[in-house]
Amino acid sequence: MIIALVTMLIGIIKKSSRLKKTALTITIIPVLCWGLIAIWYLVTLPSFNKSEMKDFAGTYTPNTSFKASKRGINESKLILSEDGTYLFDGFEGIGLKKQGTWKTGGNDGLVEFYDKNGNLCEWATPYENNHKLSFECQGGQDFETIMFVKIKSE
Known part of the structure; x- marks a missing residue:
């Protein structure tokens, strides 16, 4: 994410649309990872724990x-x-x-x-x-x- 931000900043300073597009492409990876982590902790684990509570x-x-x-x-x-x-x-x-x-x-x-x-x-x-x-x-x-x-x- 830091690399994407630095690349975006350089793209804005140099007014390079190619660097801006590269920064947006790089941003996709951490956003996907954070999204998967959020889904795991906010949806999957609570659902699993709720079904376990029924068993107990x-x-x-x-x-x-x-x-x-x-x-x-x-x-x-x-x-x-x-x-x-x-x-x-x-x-x-x-x-x-x-x-x-x-x-x-x-x-x-x-x-x-x-x-x-x-x-x-x-x-x-x-x-x-x-x-x-x-x-x-x-x-x-x-x-x-x-x-x-x-x-x-x-």
Whole structure:
């Protein structure tokens, strides 16, 4: 783009229509690239993430170890709605607030969870065609992985 602008400036100064046409020709390449990038980020990715949210929407319950079940995690329930909101009724050690928003398309394909104020509070790793979500849970001094399994689709 800079080359095109410099060429256009020289064409205007020298009053050369040939340089002006060359500058316009050079401009086509960056404009096409920026257009493709805009289409990717403004149309394609949101459409892809919206269809992924439909796949994730549903009710999840934990599939936990004996150690986690002693802390009452088995009674937890996570409900993900297609509109991007969630309700969580359960164990606070996971880091999820009782309600908030969620979205797909995070770093490395993670599902991101936000509190009411829009602050990132937790993320989960999806498994098995979006039917399981894995959370890292702090239990004392060590971390434990809690796997939530989809029991009902929305």
